[in-house]
Amino acid sequence: xxxxxxxxxxxxxxxxxxxxxxxxxxxxxxxxxxxxxxxxxxxxxxxxxxxxxxxxxxxxxxxxxxxxxxxxxxxxxxxxxxxxxxxxxxxxxxxxxxxxxxxxxxxxxxxxxxxxxxxxxxxxxxxxxxxxxxxxxxxxxxxxxxxxxxxxxxxxxxxxxxxxxxxxxxxxxxxxxxxxxxxxxxxxxxxxxxxxxxxxxxxxxxxxxxxxxxxxxxxxxxxxxxxxxxx
Amino acid sequence: xxxxxxxxxxxxxxxxxxxxxxxxxxxxxxxxxxxxxxxxxxxxxxxxxxxxxxxxxxxxxxxxxxxxxxxxxxxxxxxxxxxxxxxxxxxxxxxxxxxxxxxxxxxxxxxxxxxxxxxxx
Numbered sequence: 001x002x003x004x005x006x007x008x009x010x011x012x013x014x015x016x017x018x019x020x021x022x023x024x025x026x027x028x029x030x031x032x033x034x035x036x037x038x039x040x041x042x043x044x045x046x047x048x049x050x051x052x053x054x055x056x057x058x059x060x061x062x063x064x065x066x067x068x069x070x071x072x073x074x075x076x077x078x079x080x081x082x083x084x085x086x087x088x089x090x091x092x093x094x095x096x097x098x099x100x101x102x103x104x105x106x107x108x109x110x111x112x113x114x115x116x117x118x119x120x121x122x123x124x125x126x127x128x129x130x131x132x133x134x135x136x137x138x139x140x141x142x143x144x145x146x147x148x149x150x151x152x153x154x155x156x157x158x159x160x161x162x163x164x165x166x167x168x169x170x171x172x173x174x175x176x177x178x179x180x181x182x183x184x185x186x187x188x189x190x191x192x193x194x195x196x197x198x199x200x201x202x203x204x205x206x207x208x209x210x211x212x213x214x215x216x217x218x219x220x221x222x223x224x225x226x227x228x229x230x231x
Numbered sequence: 232x233x234x235x236x237x238x239x240x241x242x243x244x245x246x247x248x249x250x251x252x253x254x255x256x257x258x259x260x261x262x263x264x265x266x267x268x269x270x271x272x273x274x275x276x277x278x279x280x281x282x283x284x285x286x287x288x289x290x291x292x293x294x295x296x297x298x299x300x301x302x303x304x305x306x307x308x309x310x311x312x313x314x315x316x317x318x319x320x321x322x323x324x325x326x327x328x329x330x331x332x333x334x335x336x337x338x339x340x341x342x343x344x345x346x347x348x349x350x351x352x
Contacts, residue, residue, distance in 0.1 A: 023255075024331055179255075189311040189315040
């Protein structure tokens with residue numbers, strides 16, 4: 001079976017991006033906006049981008065705020081965009097993101113830390129609230145020497161905890177330029193080398209994001225939570 | 232008497248996999264700088280002992296300079312490791328690059344056949 005790979009954290013946009021993503025074999029990408037950006041302008045831009053391509057372009061907002069502001073922002077943005085991502089690093093932020101129903105992806109929980117940033121409690125909460133924990137490929141590319149060893153070690157620990165608690169994880173490129181984009185198989189190879197099984201590694205970048213996006217799109221169509229129009 | 236061992240029977244030989252990679256870059260990458268970077272990045276990720284254990288080899292006769300395609304040989308269980316080490320390459324001789332894998336084959340012949348239109352010089 002052929003997998004449809006997704007990259008749910010691309011932090012830039014230029015005219016060559018979609019062409020390159022298609023060439024790399026990605027079925028869909030999420031061009032992420034910051035929570036401080038103008039969301040209406042961003043949605044307009046994505047609408048225009050979608051017209052000119054067959055690729056699945058997903059809308060998403062990356063929240064980089066203090067833990068006490070995350071929940072409020074996520075609640076308001078939930079009705080506008082398909083994905084809510086939270087920039088992790090701080091334990092309180094990681095815990096908040098894992099235990100929130102409004103957050104879809106917790107990005108780089110290990111950033112700037114000596115430990116993986118998530119513990120068994122966070123992972124259990126993430127499993128319960130369907131939050132996906134992200135491994136960021138860019139964090140690995142940008143690290144050199146001893147830093148890269150530590151980064152790989154933290155990723156290995158996150159995958160081990162996710163396997164143990166059956167929480168979901170995903171590998172995103174976090175690309176800030178066109179050369180940092182990676183194909184689906186390359187992203188999957190990182191989770192495989194961090195200790196996941198081959199099947200889990202492939203599913204993490206194909207079926208899990210696809211399912212998440214389709215559920216969120218259904219939710220966006222609902223006028224009120226849980227209410228659907230009957231045709 | 233010739234100083235050469237006899238060829239091992241096929242059942243005694245270790246299984247191999249050939250991973251075909253493509254270099255995506257704005258500038259042309261020379262063979263020497265490519266081979267240097269490939270070995271540097273692989274040793275950097277898995278170490279000298281790791282590289283030795285993977286039966287790693289750069290198939291220089293399958294290198295296509297025009298299409299910027301190269302083939303690496305390794306053990307079947309180490310394919311993903313090699314894929315990851317190639318994915319970590321972002322720069323070769325100060326030129327921005329992105330390396331993607333095209334596929335994995337079991338023999339050189341099938342690598343040539345499957346990617347014939349690509350590998351033909």
